[in-house]
Every structure is written in structure tokens, then in C-alpha cells.
Amino acid sequence: MVALIELEPVAEPASVRALREEVRAWLAAERRQGTFEPTCDSWLAGFSPAFSRKLAARGWVGMMLPPEYGGHGRSGLERFAVTAELLAAGAPVAAHWVADRQMAPMILRYGTEAQKRRFLPPIARGEEYWAIGMSEPGAGSDLAAVRTRLEPADGGWRLTGQKLWSSGAHGCHYMMVLCRSGPPEPDRHAGLTNVVVDLRAPGVTIRPIRLLNGEHHFNEVTFDGVFVPDDHVIGSPGDGWAQVTAELAFERSGPERILSTYPLLAEMVRAAAARPDDDRLATLVGGLAADLWALLRMSRAIAGMLDRGRDPEVEAALVKDLGTRFEQRVAEAGRAVHPGPVRLPAADPLGQRLAEAILHAPGFTIRGGTNEILRGIVARGLGLR
Numbered sequence: 001m002v003a004l005i006e007l008e009p010v011a012e013p014a015s016v017r018a019l020r021e022e023v024r025a026w027l028a029a030e031r032r033q034g035t036f037e038p039t040c041d042s043w044l045a046g047f048s049p050a051f052s053r054k055l056a057a058r059g060w061v062g063m064m065l066p067p068e069y070g071g072h073g074r075s076g077l078e079r080f081a082v083t084a085e086l087l088a089a090g091a092p093v094a095a096h097w098v099a100d101r102q103m104a105p106m107i108l109r110y111g112t113e114a115q116k117r118r119f120l121p122p123i124a125r126g127e128e129y130w131a132i133g134m135s136e137p138g139a140g141s142d143l144a145a146v147r148t149r150l151e152p153a154d155g156g157w158r159l160t161g162q163k164l165w166s167s168g169a170h171g172c173h174y175m176m177v178l179c180r181s182g183p184p185e186p187d188r189h190a191g192l193t194n195v196v197v198d199l200r201a202p203g204v205t206i207r208p209i210r211l212l213n214g215e216h217h218f219n220e221v222t223f224d225g226v227f228v229p230d231d232h233v234i235g236s237p238g239d240g241w242a243q244v245t246a247e248l249a250f251e252r253s254g255p256e257r258i259l260s261t262y263p264l265l266a267e268m269v270r271a272a273a274a275r276p277d278d279d280r281l282a283t284l285v286g287g288l289a290a291d292l293w294a295l296l297r298m299s300r301a302i303a304g305m306l307d308r309g310r311d312p313e314v315e316a317a318l319v320k321d322l323g324t325r326f327e328q329r330v331a332e333a334g335r336a337v338h339p340g341p342v343r344l345p346a347a348d349p350l351g352q353r354l355a356e357a358i359l360h361a362p363g364f365t366i367r368g369g370t371n372e373i374l375r376g377i378v379a380r381g382l383g384l385r
């Protein structure tokens with residue numbers, strides 16, 4: 001029998017709606033003051049330590065962390081509302097995004113008390129930023145193929161290997177590196193370990209990998225016998241696979257898998273409003289708005305599951321597959337709305353958002369696990385494989 005995937009609808013309580021409105025009003029005021037310009041894919045492209053610290057001062061970073069670690073003890077639904085507003089505004093949230101989204105919950109769940117006290121408060125203050133060190137040449141979808149090696153050394157370990165596509169590493173303080181700490185075993189998921197690597201340590205080299213237009217967001221990072229102290233190992237050596245699976249559920253489940261091109265959609269709505277007789281445009285934009293509405297409700301249902309302590313691995317994979325294809329459809333639809341070729345920088349906001357969306361769109365269905373891999377997870381969840 002085919003199993004069912006259920007996404008229970010979650011209503012937004014009045015208190016969360018009030019918080020959403022507070023964030024929206026604050027963002028509008030920041031825009032008026034010229035603090036930021038919206039951009040598509042702002043959670044990858046908008047790296048602003050000053051903005052991250054400002055958000056943190058309002059209590060909107062580390063929201064779900066307990067107060068004893070500098071957090072604010074808020075719910076998943078509250079965090080969902082805040083992050084969705086930030087993304088919709090195209091605000092520059094990339095500096096703290098990875099740390100807040102997946103490293104803080106991972107350290108909270110698997111870290112020692114000393115690690116929690118050392119690493120969580122600066123994340124919640126928006127002061128320390130983290131990169132994801134999973135992918136390598138030859139290890140992307142097949143993550144268990146990682147070859148970066150962790151070997152015992154005096155007082156700790158030495159790390160040797162190479163990570164690829166490391167978003168934001170050139171602006172980050174730390175990387176959570178998935179590496180191999182034991183000899184090859186029949187179970188490929190055994191012998192993997194997560195370690196915290198200080199990206200300023202001797203032996204770390206960070207080289208840019210540029211987008212077509214020269215923008216620098218991701219990197220190749222090599223480790224040449226980098227010293228890793230014992231207390232930078234998360235859990236025990238060999239525990240890495242379960243940790244990384246849990247980390248991926250946080251990485252895949254949020255509204256950033258739906259809203260990366262929202263600033264373009266907002267410009268398209270403005271264009272439609274300025275052309276009231278254009279029925280084709282109204283139909284196009286209305287259809288996208290309806291899809292967005294449904295997707296956001298699905299994504300909010302996942303935030304509700306996380307709040308109830310459930311593991312939404314399959315549901316998150318399903319929504320990420322649908323959401324990232326929606327983000328790409330917005331970029332494609334934008335071409336039908338904007339006359340003529342697009343360039344960066346563009347003279348008008350619609351052209352600018354469209355060019356950003358087209359440049360970034362190919363990565364939407366690859367980063368955080370490709371859509372083919374996600375559909376495999378959904379098929380397994382349905383009992384089909």
C-alpha cells in the first residue's frame with residue numbers, strides 16, 4: 001500500500017501576525033532610510049554583517065535558541081513569519097543565514113555544553129557567520145563519498161582535503177566540515193564526523209568560484225593539515241551521518257526555497273497594476289500568486305511540524321522540490337513581462353530583479369540537494385522504493 005504524506009494546515013495565530021506586521025513596518029522604514037536595496041536571492045547574495053547585527057539587536061536572529069545561549073525562545077512559526085518577511089523584502093540576510101538556520105540548531109542538539117556556550121551567543125548576536133562544508137569534487141548528491149580526512153594529532157586532529165561550492169565562506173568565521181575520520185567500512189555512513197573549522201586557521205585556503213557576471217558567492221576551500229582541537233568535534237567521531245541528515249532537514253525546510261525570486265514577482269505585480277487592460281499579464285501574475293499562497297501554507301505546515309518535535313524530512317523534500325521550481329517559473333515568467341534584453345545593472349527595478357533572478361535561478365534546484373534526489377526521498381516516503 002502507498003504511504004501517505006500529510007501536511008497538516010497551521011493557522012497563523014494573531015500574535016504571529018502582529019510580529020509579521022512589526023517586521024514588515026521595520027523593513028519599510030529601513031528601506032526609506034536607504035539601509036538596503038531589495039535583491040533576488042538575498043539569502044545568498046545579500047551579505048551584510050551590519051544588517052545582520054541590526055536584525056539580531058531586534059531579536060530576529062537566534063529566535064528559537066534558549067535564552068541561556070543568547071537566544072529568544074521563540075516558536076518555529078514566529079521564526080517562519082520573520083524569515084518570510086525578510087526574504088519577501090529582499091533584505092541582505094546572507095551573512096547570518098546558514099548559522100541561524102542550521103548550525104545553531106545542530107550545535108544545540110548535538111554539541112557539548114561548552115560548544116553551546118562558545119558558539120551560540122555570537123550567532124544570536126549576528127556577529128559570527130558559518131559556512132556549510134559538505135560538498136566536494138565527487139561528493140555532492142552522494143554525500144557519503146566525502147574524502148576530506150580527519151587524522152589524530154597531538155591534542156586534537158589534522159584535517160586534509162577540499163570542499164566545493166562553499167557559499168559565503170570568504171566572509172564567514174567557521175565552517176562545519178563533514179569529513180572521514182575512520183578507515184573505509186562496508187557501511188559508507190559509518191566513520192563520518194562533523195568538525196568546526198576556524199576559517200582563519202593556518203592551512204585553510206579559500207578561492208572564489210565566480211558567477212557568469214563575476215559575482216563572488218561561493219568558493220573552493222582546501223585544508224592542508226589544518227589543526228582541529230578535540231573540543232571542535234561535534235558529538236563523538238563517527239556520529240556525523242545522523243547529524244548531517246538532521247542538519248539537511250533544517251536546510252531544506254524553510255521559506256527561502258520558495259521566496260528567492262519574490263522581489264521579482266513583486267515588480268511583476270506592480271507592472272500588472274500599471275497595465276490594467278493586459279489580461280494575459282494579469283492571468284500570469286495571478287496564477288503565480290495562487291501557487292505562492294499554497295506553497296507558503298505548505299512551508300508553514302512544516303514549521304508547525306518542527307514546533308511539534310516531528311521530523312519533516314519527506315515533507316521538506318516535497319515542498320523544496322515544488323518551491324524551487326516555482327522560483328524558477330517566476331524568473332521565466334519575468335521574461336514575458338519585461339520588454340527587451342536584460343543586463344546587470346539594469347536601469348529599472350523590474351529589469352534589475354529579472355536579471356538577478358535569471359543569473360541565480362539555475363542554482364535553485366541544485367543547492368541543498370538536487371530535485372532528483374529530493375524526489376527519491378519523497379518516493380521512499382511514499383513507500384515506492
Ligand SMILES: Cc1cc2nc3c(=O)[nH]c(=O)nc-3n(C[C@H](O)[C@H](O)[C@H](O)COP(=O)(O)OP(=O)(O)OC[C@H]3O[C@@H](n4cnc5c(N)ncnc54)[C@H](O)[C@@H]3O)c2cc1C
Pocket residue numbers: 131132133134135136138139140141142164165166167168218362363364366367368369370371372373376
Ligand atoms: C548556489 C549553490 C550554493 C551551494 N552552496 C553549498 C554550500 O554552501 N556548501 C556545500 O557543501 N555545498 C553547496 N552547494 C553544492 C550542492 O549541495 C551540490 O551541488 C548538490 O548537492 C549536487 O551535487 P553535485 O554538484 O556534486 O552534482 P551531482 O551529485 O554530481 O549530480 C549531477 C546530476 O546527477 C543527478 N543525480 C545524482 N545522483 C542521482 C541519483 N541517485 N538519482 C537521480 N539523479 C541523480 C543530480 O540530480 C544532478 O542532476 C551549492 C550549490 C549551489 C548551486
